[in-house]
Amino acid sequence: MKVQAQICMVINLDKCIGCHTCSVTCKNVWTSRKGMEYAWFNNVETKPGIGYPKKWEDQEKWQGGWEVKDGKAVLRHGNRPTILGKLFSSPRQPEVKDYYEPFTFDFDTLKQSLRRKTAPTARPYSIATGKRMDKVEDGPNWEDNLAGPFAARSADPNLKGTDTVGYEEFEASFMFYLPRLCEHCLHPSCAASCPSGAIYKRSEDGVVLIDQDKCRGWRQCISACPYKKIYFNPARNKSEKCIFCYPRIESGEPTICSESCVGRVRYLGVVLFDAEKIEDYSAAPENELYERQLDLILDPFDPEVQRAALRDGISQNFIDAAQNSPTYKLMKEWKIAFPLHPEYRTLPMVWYVPPLSPLGHQDVPEQFFAGIDDMRIPLEYLARLLTAGDQKVIREALGKLVALRIYMRGKTLGDEISPDILEKAGVTPEELTAMYKLLAIADFKDRFVIPTAPAVREEAELFALRTGLGFEGEDKENGLFGGL
Known part of the structure; x- marks a missing residue:
C-alpha cells in the first residue's frame, strides 16, 4: 500500500441554480488575458445538451481518455x-467552431x-480577429436553460440510444x-x-x-483529455x-469558484488513496469502475492507513483533514x-451529488422506490453521466x-x-441528521x-512546488504572464 493525498471537490447538483458566478469569477482571475478569451476553466452547462466544447462527451469522435487492451489501460489517443508520429497533426482536437468565436x-x-432619431446599437465584433460579426451564433453557454431547439440538444451523447419521445415538448422535458x-x-x-x-x-x-517552461504547445494533451479541460493559448x-487555485489551497483557502458559489454547492476536502492500485483499477470492467474507484479511497480512521500515510511522507495535518473531510x-x-x-x-476527482426531481409517492413506503423510478430526470441519464450506466447505485443515492x-x-x-x-433507503436518523447539516x-x-x-516549508521550497508556473521569475510589473 502506497498512501497519497488528494484534495478533491464534490458538487451538489441538487442545489446548483445556474447563476454562473463560479464561471465569471474564474474567468476574471485566470483566463482574462490575451489568447484565452475563448477559454473557461470553469463553465456551467445545462443538461441535456452538447456542452462546451460541442459534444465533448463523444469519445468515438475525440478518442480521449483510456481504453482496455490485453488487460491494461492504454490511451485511446x-x-x-503514435503520438510522436502526429505531433504536427491533431485531427482529434477541437477547432474554434467547436468552442466559439469570442x-x-x-x-x-x-x-x-x-x-x-433612432437609438444607436452596439454591434458585435470578434475579439480574435477584431472584425465585425454579422450575428452571434454560438457561445460557451448557448444551451442555457434549455435554449435553442430540441433537435440540437438531443445530440447530447448521453441520450444516444434512449427513447427521447416527449422530451421535445417543454412540459415533458427535464434539465x-x-x-x-x-x-x-x-x-x-x-x-x-x-x-x-x-x-x-x-x-x-x-x-x-x-510546467509552462517545458510546454512546447504540441497540444496532444487537449486531444487526450476526455473532458476537454485543457486549452491552447495561441x-x-x-x-x-x-x-485548482493551488496558491489559495496551499494557504488553506478554497478555490475561487467554491468560495464565490452563491448556492454553496461545492465542497473541498482531502481523501487518502492507495496509489499502487491505480493501474489495475483503471483497467477494471466498465460496470465495476465506480466501485473500484471507491475502493481506492482509504479509511483515514484506520490505524494501519495512518501509519502508512506517515511512512509515505503525508503530514499529520493532512491526515486530520482527511478525517474531517466533507468530500470523504x-x-x-x-x-x-x-x-x-x-x-x-x-x-x-471532482464528484457530483445527483439532482432530485421529485415525482410520485416517495413518502409512502410501498411506493418509495417506485416514486424514484418515476422522477422527471431519468435514472438512465444520470447513470450514463455519473456511474458508467449503473442505475442501482444512483437509485440508492x-x-x-x-x-x-x-x-x-x-x-x-x-x-x-x-x-x-x-429502512428502505438504508439510512439511520443519525446519518440523516449529519447529511442535513452538511448539505443544507x-x-x-x-x-x-x-x-x-x-x-512547514521554507519560501524556496514552496516555490519549488510551483515548478514552471511563472512564480519563480514573476514579472512584478506586468504580472504572472509578462503582460500577455
Whole structure:
C-alpha cells in the first residue's frame, strides 16, 4: 500500500441554480488575458445538451481518455510512438467552431454616438480577429436553460440510444445544471500523452499542473483529455488549464469558484488513496469502475492507513483533514456522490451529488422506490453521466436524498416518520441528521476542510512546488504572464 493525498471537490447538483458566478469569477482571475478569451476553466452547462466544447462527451469522435487492451489501460489517443508520429497533426482536437468565436460589442458607439432619431446599437465584433460579426451564433453557454431547439440538444451523447419521445415538448422535458472544471484525475490521460513531459501531478495534494517552461504547445494533451479541460493559448503557444487555485489551497483557502458559489454547492476536502492500485483499477470492467474507484479511497480512521500515510511522507495535518473531510463523507461514507464519466478511466476527482426531481409517492413506503423510478430526470441519464450506466447505485443515492427530505419535513412539521422509509433507503436518523447539516446548513469551515502546505516549508521550497508556473521569475510589473 502506497498512501497519497488528494484534495478533491464534490458538487451538489441538487442545489446548483445556474447563476454562473463560479464561471465569471474564474474567468476574471485566470483566463482574462490575451489568447484565452475563448477559454473557461470553469463553465456551467445545462443538461441535456452538447456542452462546451460541442459534444465533448463523444469519445468515438475525440478518442480521449483510456481504453482496455490485453488487460491494461492504454490511451485511446494512441501510444507514445503514435503520438510522436502526429505531433504536427491533431485531427482529434477541437477547432474554434467547436468552442466559439469570442466576441464583445462596440459599446463606444453607444457612449459616443450623437443624438439621432433612432437609438444607436452596439454591434458585435470578434475579439480574435477584431472584425465585425454579422450575428452571434454560438457561445460557451448557448444551451442555457434549455435554449435553442430540441433537435440540437438531443445530440447530447448521453441520450444516444434512449427513447427521447416527449422530451421535445417543454412540459415533458427535464434539465439540470452541470458545473465543470479540470477533474485533477488520479490517472490523467493528459499527462501520459504529453510529449514534453510538461504535465505532472503533485504528490503533495494531487493537483495536476502544466510546467509552462517545458510546454512546447504540441497540444496532444487537449486531444487526450476526455473532458476537454485543457486549452491552447495561441498568444503564448502554451497549453493552459485549471490549476485548482493551488496558491489559495496551499494557504488553506478554497478555490475561487467554491468560495464565490452563491448556492454553496461545492465542497473541498482531502481523501487518502492507495496509489499502487491505480493501474489495475483503471483497467477494471466498465460496470465495476465506480466501485473500484471507491475502493481506492482509504479509511483515514484506520490505524494501519495512518501509519502508512506517515511512512509515505503525508503530514499529520493532512491526515486530520482527511478525517474531517466533507468530500470523504459524501463520496465514501454516505455514497451519495459520483465521478463524472468513470468509463473514461482517468479516475476523476471532482464528484457530483445527483439532482432530485421529485415525482410520485416517495413518502409512502410501498411506493418509495417506485416514486424514484418515476422522477422527471431519468435514472438512465444520470447513470450514463455519473456511474458508467449503473442505475442501482444512483437509485440508492436518490433514495437517501429523498429520505432526507421526508425525515426533515417530518421533524419540522411534527409528523410521524415511518421507519420503513428509512429502512428502505438504508439510512439511520443519525446519518440523516449529519447529511442535513452538511448539505443544507453547513457553514464555511464545514464545507471547506483544507490543510495548508503539507509541511512547514521554507519560501524556496514552496516555490519549488510551483515548478514552471511563472512564480519563480514573476514579472512584478506586468504580472504572472509578462503582460500577455
